[in-house]
Amino acid sequence: MTTLLPLADEPTPERADAARNRQAILAAALRLVETRGVACVTMDTVASEAGVGKGTLFRRFESREGLMAAVLNESETAWQASVISGPPPLGPGAPPLERLLAFGHSRLRTNLTHADLIAAAGRPGARSAAAVSFANMHVRYLLGELGVTGDLLMLATALLAPLEMVVLEQQVNREHISIERIEAGWDDLVRRVVGGSPTGGDGAARR
């Protein structure tokens, strides 16, 4: 819980060998995941593959979920970059509504692509809650740009919720709904939320 995020200036930043090992572990894990698939990657394998003791591995990443979250975080970061400074309509330059729709579609595809890794990374407790926060903040920003009023934190959460893997898995694997339909559904949701009558932001709306 303490060393999940590598803060810049802690009392002890990080020892050289520790950093080297973290890199080795992460590289080995990534390679193994791509090669054998997430399910077949054991902690012992990663450890020996990285030329490192098992204990080291667990001290660095806390748990298997933590390790997977770290691996996942690599691509997550790249995605965030493309949202912040990539080409439109996902990146800046397009009108807010288009950006928002593009955001949803992109998130949808990304989640689906990394489905098994997300599953292995477990619930967002171990996984970076930062990822969730980022998405939420961005949606909130776009909603603001669109002139939506109300509890934007809640509204953003509501928009992001249908894009969570738990929901998507149910739709795709269980109910066999096409991705296009899911996208269309999300677009519809966004338009209703954005274009809906403003409640004014207070909770005492009319019944």
Place this chain on the structure above:
Amino acid sequence: MTTLLPLADEPTPERADAARNRQAILAAALRLVETRGVACVTMDTVASEAGVGKGTLFRRFESREGLMAAVLNESETAWQASVISGPPPLGPGAPPLERLLAFGHSRLRTNLTHADLIAAAGRPGARSAAAVSFANMHVRYLLGELGVTGDLLMLATALLAPLEMVVLEQQVNREHISIERIEAGWDDLVRRVVGGSPTGGDGAARR
């Protein structure tokens, strides 16, 4: 996968001793969960407590997640009953919008109450996708009553998504958002979706 749901008329309905054991296991599991908490309930414990071999336990419930799902299913069923035929506003008798709001609140509380059990029951793959379907169907019905048009399956999913534990956990444990605020946020979402301008069901709405 085959015997997850007890179908009524299979070639081999179920042998008497098997049924007896299933009951014993379920009872023991329920008791242990309430006593020690989900985290401390091991399969060995349940087995010995139920006076049954470990193999039996796994044949009946497939996995630990399966067992937990079965335990969870008990209260889930009771809840479904109160939705279908309980007192209003959750049950029938109240106007649709009130029912819908009550439904959300009730679901929210219920999920929060059984948080750890839901976590232990794992992703809805092993868990009864039926539970999800039920909720979805009910919301769809209420949306229909409210005269909402469009892809009701998607709309219902969108309304239910923010009530999933993955989302709630993030809000409650990570962001420390009060339950009242979550409720209010959901109410707002519902009103926007219900009261929003009807898109007519096609995706070609105005920008």
Place this chain on the structure above:
DNA sequence: GGTCCAAACGGACCGCAGTCCGGTTCTATT
């Protein structure tokens, strides 16, 4: 360069989920 200690290392060890297979018990059939 030498000393010292906190931090990192690594592999033996533990507990639990899940499997396997020989023995047992139920039920349909004659």
Place this chain on the structure above:
DNA sequence: AATAGAACCGGACTGCGGTCCGTTTGGACC
């Protein structure tokens, strides 16, 4: 009622995630 065979039972066994602790190493300070 006796028989046959299918379904069930149970506990020994395996593999993996996670912990523990004696040992090693990095680097700050002298």
